[in-house]
Amino acid sequence: MVDIFKGCNQRETIADTINELTGLKEAETTARHVCSQCGKSFYSEGYLKQHLNLHADETPYKCRCGAQFKLKLYLARHMKIHSGQFTCKYCPAAFPCASLLKGHENSHTGNKEFSCEICGKLFYAKGDVRKHRQKVHEKKRRRIKASSR
Known part of the structure; x- marks a missing residue:
């Protein structure tokens, strides 16, 4: 499996965003749906099922470039790399989101903003x-x- 976030300094931020977007957020109240593998709890059975894919060995979502992902959301984000939407103007690097690109470009310019x-x-x-x-x-x-x- 290809790790599109290898070396990414915002890996945790991205994980938080994914959790917020997909509802894979730990329940703040008494949860009825608890992951048997890691203990995280979820509001609905559907969110738990999505979460369980992260523990599975299968990577059912595949890109034409060979990259494979456990969640459809990860594939969708990866596809932005191919669109060139977030490509560095100083080198060939491409990123799945604008904030990662911004930090990367700042490292080229020395701009610590x-x-x-x-x-x-x-x-x-x-x-x-x-x-x-x-x-x-x-x-x-x-x-x-x-x-x-």
């Missing part, structure tokens, strides 16, 4: 700021909470 609102550190891509916050600031906050107990 995204900043951490806590410490001011600059980044090429919005996803890098989120990862930085989680890794540096949230980790620090958890250590402070743990030591104050």
